[in-house]
Amino acid sequence: MLERLYRRRMPVDDVLSSETAKTLAQFTHEIRRPIGLVITRRGAVQDVLVGAGTEPSPTTLATFRASPRSLRGLRLIRSHLKEQPITQEDLTMLGLLRLDMVGTLAVTHKGEPGLLALAHLNPPSPQGQLYTLLKPTLVHQCPVSFETFIRELESDLQRQSVSHTMVQNQTAILVSASPKSKAEQEERLAELAELASSADLTVIDSLVQRTQSGHHRFQLGSGKLKDVLMQAMQKGADLLIFDQDLAPAQLRAIAEITDLTVIDRTQLILDIFAQRAHSREGKVQVELAQLRYLLPRLSGQGTSLSRLGGGIGSRGPGETKLETDRRRIRERIDYLEREIDGFARHQDQRRSRRVRQAFPVLSIVGYTNAGKSTLLNVLTNSQVSAAPRVFETLDTTSRRLRFPLGREVIITDTVGFIRDLPKDLLAAFRTTLDELRDADLLLHVVDAGAKDLDAHIAAVDTVLQSLTLDQLPRVLVFNKCDQLPNGQAETLCRRYGAIGVSALHPETLPPLIQHLEERLAALVPMDGISQKSAAPTITLASRP
Ligand SMILES: Nc1nc2c(ncn2[C@@H]2O[C@H](COP(=O)(O)OP(=O)(O)OP(=O)(O)O)[C@@H](O)[C@H]2O)c(=O)[nH]1
Ligand SMILES: [Mg+2]
Structure with a gap:
C-alpha cells in the first residue's frame, strides 16, 4: 500500500495534490501512524517516511544537495492523526536540510484530509526569523502556487548571497x-x-x-x-x-x-x-x-x-x-615532498656557504605577533613586513647586524609559533625552521602585554623541543614593554630573567644589544670562528 505512494505524481504547481492528500489521509487512518512524503520539484514522491520524526534517506540527501544559498529541491509533508502544528523537529529539519518546505496534513477521524499547515525558510537576516509559518488551509484552497513560489524564494536567497559577498567579508x-x-x-x-x-x-x-x-x-x-x-x-x-x-x-x-x-x-x-x-x-x-x-x-x-x-x-x-x-593526492604529496627535499639540499648549500662566512647567527623566535619582525627591522634598519595580525611572516629573512664594538652577526627572523601548531604544518615547514639550526643564539621574543604570557612562552618551548632546538642558548626578551604600566615591566623581567624592550622605541634597545654582544662573545669567541671551518676570504653574497 505504501509502495503505491511512490507512484504518485503531482502537478508541479501543487504543494500537495488533492488526490495524493486523500490517499495519504486514508493510509494514515488505516495504519494509525503518521506518514511523510518527500516530494521533488517535479512532483514525484522520492521517499515515504513512516512515523513521526523520521528523516529522508541518506541516498536521497546525497542525490539532492543544497548549499547555504540554495534549497534542496525537496519538501516534506507529513500526515498527523490529530490536528497539530508543525513540530519543532520538522522545523529543525527544514533548516538543517534546507528543504523547500515542510508541512503537516491533519487527518480527520473519518480518514479524510483536514487542514494543511506549511512552513518555509526565510533569507538569512541578523534579527529575522529563520522560517515563516503559513496559515493552515484545506488542501484544495492552498494559496501557494509552488513553482512560482519556490523560484522567487530561491532568487531572494541568491540575491542575499550576492549582496552578502560583495558588501562584507565571510x-x-x-x-x-x-x-x-x-x-x-x-x-x-x-x-x-x-x-x-x-x-x-x-x-x-x-x-x-x-x-x-x-x-x-x-x-x-x-x-x-x-x-x-x-x-x-x-x-x-x-x-x-x-x-x-x-x-x-x-x-x-x-x-x-x-x-x-x-x-x-x-x-x-x-x-x-x-x-x-x-x-x-x-x-x-x-x-x-x-x-x-x-x-x-x-x-x-x-x-x-x-x-x-x-x-x-x-x-x-x-x-x-x-x-x-x-591516489592522485598521494602522488601529489610524494611530488611535493621531493620538491621540499630539493629545497633542503639547496638550503644546505646556502647554509654551508653562510657558515663559511663565519658570522655568528642570531635567530629571533617567538609567538606569532610578538613583534619579531619589528625588532629585526629596528635592529638592522630594514623593512620586513610587520603588522598587527598573526602569521604575518612566513619566510625566513636574514640581515647583517654590526654591533657597537664592531662584531658582525647574521640575524634572522622567521615564522611565528602558536600553541598546538598543526603537526602537518610543522613538518611541512621543516626547511624554513631548519634554518634555526644554524643559530648560535636564539632570541625568544615575548609580547609582555599578552594576557596568557606563560602559555605563549610554553608554546614556544614546546615547538623548540619538537624541533630538538631546546639545547640552543637562549635569551628571553620581553617586547612591547611600552604597553605595561610604569614599573610593571621591570618586575616582570626580573621574575622571568628577561630583558625588557620596546621595538617601537629604539632608545630601549641598548641594554639588549649590549647583552647580546656579551653573550655572543662568550659563545662564539672571535678566534672561535675557526670552529665553523671558516674561509674568511669569501665575502658574503648579496643579501638573500
Ligand atoms: N606597542 C607596541 N607594539 C609593538 C611593539 N613591537 C611590535 N609591535 C606591534 O606588534 C604588531 C606585530 O608585530 P610584528 O613585528 O609583525 O610581529 P611578529 O612577531 O613578526 O609577528 P608574525 O610575523 O605574525 O609572527 C605590529 O603591529 C607592531 O607594530 C612594541 O614594542 N610596542
Ligand atoms: Mg613577523
Whole structure:
C-alpha cells in the first residue's frame, strides 16, 4: 500500500495534490501512524517516511544537495492523526536540510484530509526569523502556487548571497566544546577570533560548551550542535569554526547533517598560511600540509567534496585537485615532498656557504605577533613586513647586524609559533625552521602585554623541543614593554630573567644589544670562528 505512494505524481504547481492528500489521509487512518512524503520539484514522491520524526534517506540527501544559498529541491509533508502544528523537529529539519518546505496534513477521524499547515525558510537576516509559518488551509484552497513560489524564494536567497559577498567579508561563528573550564575555553576563543580576523573573517558569534571528556560523535551534543547550526543559518554565517580539532569521523558526521562549511582551528591556520605564502617554497610547504591534513578526511567523501566551495576552508589545493581521488593526492604529496627535499639540499648549500662566512647567527623566535619582525627591522634598519595580525611572516629573512664594538652577526627572523601548531604544518615547514639550526643564539621574543604570557612562552618551548632546538642558548626578551604600566615591566623581567624592550622605541634597545654582544662573545669567541671551518676570504653574497 505504501509502495503505491511512490507512484504518485503531482502537478508541479501543487504543494500537495488533492488526490495524493486523500490517499495519504486514508493510509494514515488505516495504519494509525503518521506518514511523510518527500516530494521533488517535479512532483514525484522520492521517499515515504513512516512515523513521526523520521528523516529522508541518506541516498536521497546525497542525490539532492543544497548549499547555504540554495534549497534542496525537496519538501516534506507529513500526515498527523490529530490536528497539530508543525513540530519543532520538522522545523529543525527544514533548516538543517534546507528543504523547500515542510508541512503537516491533519487527518480527520473519518480518514479524510483536514487542514494543511506549511512552513518555509526565510533569507538569512541578523534579527529575522529563520522560517515563516503559513496559515493552515484545506488542501484544495492552498494559496501557494509552488513553482512560482519556490523560484522567487530561491532568487531572494541568491540575491542575499550576492549582496552578502560583495558588501562584507565571510562571516563565522566560533565554537569551543571541551572538558576544559569555560574561562580557559574563552581565552582560547579570543585567540581563535584573532586567527579568524587574520583570515579576513568577521566573527559574528561564539559559543562555549563544557563537555564530558571522551569523543563525541559531533564534538558536542547533537541537540546543541543542531541549535548552533540553526543559529548560524539564521544569522547568515558562512562557516562554523571549531577550536578543537575535528577527527575525520566527526567532520563526516557533521557534514551529514549540514551543508554549512564546518572547519577546525588547524584548517583555519592552514588557510591563513595559504593566504600568506608568497615564496615558491612557502607555497609548496603549505600545500603539502593541507593535502596531508585533507587526505584522511577524504575517505568515502566523494560527494561532500562539492561542499568545499570558495573561500575559507577550501583555499590552496584548489577544487579540481581536491576532486581527484586519493591516489592522485598521494602522488601529489610524494611530488611535493621531493620538491621540499630539493629545497633542503639547496638550503644546505646556502647554509654551508653562510657558515663559511663565519658570522655568528642570531635567530629571533617567538609567538606569532610578538613583534619579531619589528625588532629585526629596528635592529638592522630594514623593512620586513610587520603588522598587527598573526602569521604575518612566513619566510625566513636574514640581515647583517654590526654591533657597537664592531662584531658582525647574521640575524634572522622567521615564522611565528602558536600553541598546538598543526603537526602537518610543522613538518611541512621543516626547511624554513631548519634554518634555526644554524643559530648560535636564539632570541625568544615575548609580547609582555599578552594576557596568557606563560602559555605563549610554553608554546614556544614546546615547538623548540619538537624541533630538538631546546639545547640552543637562549635569551628571553620581553617586547612591547611600552604597553605595561610604569614599573610593571621591570618586575616582570626580573621574575622571568628577561630583558625588557620596546621595538617601537629604539632608545630601549641598548641594554639588549649590549647583552647580546656579551653573550655572543662568550659563545662564539672571535678566534672561535675557526670552529665553523671558516674561509674568511669569501665575502658574503648579496643579501638573500
Ligand atoms: N606597542 C607596541 N607594539 C609593538 C611593539 N613591537 C611590535 N609591535 C606591534 O606588534 C604588531 C606585530 O608585530 P610584528 O613585528 O609583525 O610581529 P611578529 O612577531 O613578526 O609577528 P608574525 O610575523 O605574525 O609572527 C605590529 O603591529 C607592531 O607594530 C612594541 O614594542 N610596542
Ligand atoms: Mg613577523
